[in-house]
Amino acid sequence: EAQVTQNPRYLITVTGKKLTVTCSQNMNHEYMSWYRQDPGLGLRQIYYSMNVEVTDKGDVPEGYKVSRKEKRNFPLILESPSPNQTSLYFCASSPWGKTNNEQFFGPGTRLTVL
Amino acid sequence: QKEVEQNSGPLSVPEGAIASLNCTYSDRGSQSFFWYRQYSGKSPELIMFIYSNGDKEDGRFTAQLNKASQYVSLLIRDSQPSDSATYLCAGLTAGNMLTFGGGTRLMVKP
Numbered sequence: 773e774a775q776v777t778q779n780p781r782y783l784i785t786v787t788g789k790k791l792t793v794t795c796s797q798n799m800n801h802e803y804m805s806w807y808r809q810d811p812g813l814g815l816r817q818i819y820y821s822m823n824v825e826v827t828d829k830g831d832v833p834e835g836y837k838v839s840r841k842e843k844r845n846f847p848l849i850l851e852s853p854s855p856n857q858t859s860l861y862f863c864a865s866s867p868w869g870k871t872n873n874e875q876f877f878g879p880g881t882r883l884t885v886l
Numbered sequence: 887q888k889e890v891e892q893n894s895g896p897l898s899v900p901e902g903a904i905a906s907l908n909c910t911y912s913d914r915g916s917q918s919f920f921w922y923r924q925y926s927g928k929s930p931e932l933i934m935f936i937y938s939n940g941d942k943e944d945g946r947f948t949a950q951l952n953k954a955s956q957y958v959s960l961l962i963r964d965s966q967p968s969d970s971a972t973y974l975c976a977g978l979t980a981g982n983m984l985t986f987g988g989g990t991r992l993m994v995k996p
Contacts, residue, residue, distance in 0.1 A: 805984070812894070814988035815930070815974065830983070862929055874920070875984055877929035 774799045776878035778863050784884045785853055793848045793881050795863030802868035804846040805830070805875070806838065808859040815862065821846055822868060853885040889913050890977050892987035901996050905962040909975030909987055912956065916977035916985075919951060919958045924972045924989070933973075934960070965994045 776797045785791055797804065805820040807830075817830030821840040835857055837849040846865075850857060860882050864875040890911045899905045909919070918937040922930035936942045936949040936958070948961040958977075962969055972989040979985070 807986075812988065815976075815986040817983065817985075820983065874932045874935065877931070880927075880929050 774876070776863055776865055776876050778861075778878035778881050780881060781879060782882050784886065786886050787854055788852050791850050791853060791883075793850075793861060793863075793883070795846045795848065795878060796844050797846075797863075797865040797876070798844065799865060799867075799876065800843065801865035801876075802843070803875075804840065804863065804865045806836070806846070806848050807862045807864065808832065808857075809862060809880075810859050818848070818861075853883075855885050857883065858885050859883060889916075889985045890975055890987035892973075892975050892990045894988055895991040896993050897990055898993045898995060899965050901965060901967060901994055903965050903994075905965045905969065905992055905994070907960040907962070907973050907975075907990050907992065909958040909960075910956055911958065911975075911977045911985075913977060913979060913985070914953075914956065915979055918978040919949070920976040920978065920984070921947075921949060921958075921960045922974040922976065922986075923969075924974055926972075930974055962992075965992075967994050967996050970994045 779794045802823045806818040807815045816832045819838040821827045863878040866875040920935045921933045924930045934949045936951045942949045946963045950959045972991045974989045975987040
């Protein structure tokens with residue numbers, strides 16, 4: 773089944789404790805992206821990657837890191853989480869270079885930073 | 887100002903009516919537009935995309951794009967309670983960046 777998976781789905785952590793949210797897709801998509809969703813603010817892009825070893829900042833990259841060592845994986849790293857990073861996070865993937873680039877979303881990770 | 891704007895709603899329509907959802911965008915470089923539906927706590931799922939001026943129909947859904955006015959809309963005919971969700975409009979730039987509006991919450995009342 774074609775899908776984007778994220779782990780963990782739910783995470784409660786404390787300020788300053790490094791964490792990684794994994795994202796994996798099995799559709800051989802070149803493009804992958806991370807979003808956060810907050811009430812009233814919609815989906816905001818954190819980082820995106822157009823291919824292996826190519827990453828770039830989105831609208832709200834501060835406090836986050838990503839890596840793209842393999843095509844299928846795009847982990848999101850919070851080196852020192854803070855309470856303002858409490859949010860619902862979505863990973864998404866899509867093929868590259870087509871007009872109808874539908875983005876396929878993972879199930880979401882609900883992060884709470886205390 | 888956000889690049890993609892939507893009225894947050896809620897938009898309330900009776901069952902069987904036409905729901906009209908609207909979206910404006912500021913980036914004239916945006917080439918394609920997408921409507922996603924998102925149920926509470928779930929991930930967005932694509933309903934339709936449109937990249938040519940005019941109308942595009944798919945079942946009960948019709949997307950409309952007017953590039954001169956920088957306006958995108960989604961019409962849902964014969965609205966059902968199961969259509970109650972938040973609808974996200976998104977524009978795709980030439981750099982393959984997808985910019986989302988804040989979403990419109992639709993409520994279809996039986």
